Amino acid sequence: MKSILTQLRADLDSMANAAAKSSAERFFKEAIQTRGIKTPLVRKLSAQYKKEMKQLPKKEVFQLCEELWQSGYLEESFVACDWAYSQKKKFEPADFKTFERWVKKYVSNWASCDTLCNHTVGEFLMMYPEFLPELKRWAVSKNRWVKRAAAVSLIVPARKGLWMEEMLEIATIQLEDQDDMVQKGYGWMLKSASESDLNPVFKFVMQHKTKMPRTALRYAIEKMPADKKAKAMAR
Structure with missing residues (x-):
């Protein structure tokens, strides 16, 4: 397994771009470690290695993932x-427990948070919805990325029309949170939910718009019809 990571990292090092690295470091508000490689190129390289790993048991794949997280590189x-x-x-x-540990221990920026939670955690929850209540615990974490994870893990389910009640609970818990990363997270969740079922999200926004930070509000109503946007934004 070590040889896979050694070769992967050598390939990543060969793709490093100093100018893109500086640009990415300016783009993120928080400090990040990056080689400055564009995301589509990273995905393409990742896909090549996945072909070599098809026969590995899940436990070994997750061990490789753990080591990748430990590097700190985006x-x-x-x-x-x-x-x-x-x-x-x-x-x-x-x-x-593995996914929760990764969120709590390794996630340190919105890009890693969203990439893990939109897909891996979101898929897991759709398979095992009995874990949905855990998100309410995440929603009040002292860790900003765990709080964001509570909402962005529901983006894909929201688009599928799932779990409106649970999403509105998360939004209510985080309604007045002062962290813009949390505001954008639950606002994005509401926006995604509105695309499959507009009325309950619009009702929620209208009920809470005086308390909802404008950042979250703007995210939530982004896909709504113009007349509803105007009503939501009116003081």
């Missing part, structure tokens, strides 16, 4: 997320 976190998601047909309830 690109390696993307590969870890991709490889973990590739095991989705093998997900089992015990995997929740």
Whole structure:
């Protein structure tokens, strides 16, 4: 397994771009470690390695993911997320602890948070919805990325029209949170939910718009018809 990571990292190092690295570091508000490789190129490289890993048991794939997370590099976190998601047909309830540990221990920026939670955690929850209540615990974490994860893990289910009640609970818990990363997270969740079922989201926004931070509000109503946007934005 070590040889896979050694070769992967050598390939990533060969793709490093100093100018893109500086640009990415300016783009993120928080400090990040990056080689400056564009995301589509990282995904393409990750896919090449997945072909070599088809015969590996899930446990070994997750061990590789753990080592990738430990590096702290943005690109390696993307590969870890991709490889973990590739095991989705093998997900089992015990995997929740692994995903939760990754969110709590390694996620340190919105890009890694969203990549892990949109796909891997979201897929897991659709397979095992009995874990949905755990998100309410995440929603009040002292860790900003765990709080964001509570909402962005529901983006894909929201688009599928699932779990409106649970999403509105998360939004209510985080309604007045002052962290813009949390506001954008639950606002994005509401926006996604509105695309499949507009009325309950619009009703929620109208009920809470005086308390909802404008950042969250703007995200939530982005896909709504113009007349509803105007009503939501009116003081």
